[in-house]
Amino acid sequence: MFHLGDGETFHLDPEMVSQIFEAIKEDNGRNYVATYTSRQFTREQYIAVCDEVENLLADDSGDAKYRACEHVLGKGFDKE
Numbered sequence: 001m002f003h004l005g006d007g008e009t010f011h012l013d014p015e016m017v018s019q020i021f022e023a024i025k026e027d028n029g030r031n032y033v034a035t036y037t038s039r040q041f042t043r044e045q046y047i048a049v050c051d052e053v054e055n056l057l058a059d060d061s062g063d064a065k066y067r068a069c070e071h072v073l074g075k076g077f078d079k080e
Contacts, residue, residue: 025050032065037078048072 012020029046032053033039041049052068069077 022047028053033069033073033077036066036069037080039077039080041073045072 026043026046029048029050032049033041033046049068049072052072053065056064056068
């Protein structure tokens with residue numbers, strides 16, 4: 001359930017919540033990759049980078065964002 005500014009309640013079904021969550025993960029993945037390169041990748045790759053960052057952050061060692069990009073997109077992903 002989501003409350004709009006005018007007091008109206010809007011209900012989100014599980015599919016809507018899933019789509020919102022994936023869009024957030026895609027955006028986060030884009031931001032992580034953009035730190036290192038201007039190259040473009042697929043939506044699925046950005047989501048995978050976000051997932052990988054989350055996994056690496058759980059270990060909390062080194063530059064997790066760069067290592068996640070490299071793991072998902074391959075060595076040299078940041079080369080033009």
